[in-house]
Amino acid sequence: MSGLALRGIDTYRRTEIESRTPLELVVMLYDGALRFLAEARSAIERKDVPARRAALGRALAIVSELQSTLNMDAGGEISAELDRLYSFVTMRLTDASATQDVKPLDDAVRVLSTLREGWIGISANGPARPQLVRG
Numbered sequence: 001m002s003g004l005a006l007r008g009i010d011t012y013r014r015t016e017i018e019s020r021t022p023l024e025l026v027v028m029l030y031d032g033a034l035r036f037l038a039e040a041r042s043a044i045e046r047k048d049v050p051a052r053r054a055a056l057g058r059a060l061a062i063v064s065e066l067q068s069t070l071n072m073d074a075g076g077e078i079s080a081e082l083d084r085l086y087s088f089v090t091m092r093l094t095d096a097s098a099t100q101d102v103k104p105l106d107d108a109v110r111v112l113s114t115l116r117e118g119w120i121g122i123s124a125n126g127p128a129r130p131q132l133v134r135g
């Protein structure tokens with residue numbers, strides 16, 4: 001691909017992200033994390049260490065971003081519980097990396113999939129923005 005085409009793709013992606021609501025961005029982050037976890041699972045199954053490392057690194061970065069944007073002051077107990085869940089997911093991804101086992105990945109996928117569905121439900125209830133995330 002040419003440099004011009006790549007710049008066009010980057011511009012399109014940036015515009016797509018900038019035009020999203022904070023709730024839509026959260027769902028996009030979950031989608032990305034789940035995609036990278038699927039890639040990590042595949043890499044573990046085929047014993048591709050560099051691909052596993054890259055996929056887990058990207059998934060961990062997304063979970064870290066989700067955790068760092070929690071509004072602990074305004075979000076109360078819900079934000080605190082999300083923080084605990086993100087910490088659990090981080091621990092399971094670290095376990096998957098250390099053990100080369102897909103079971104911890106499956107645990108993380110279950111948690112993130114459930115949370116993603118919850119955020120989609122919040123998003124479907126209208127434009128009101130919950131105070132769980134800073135944005």
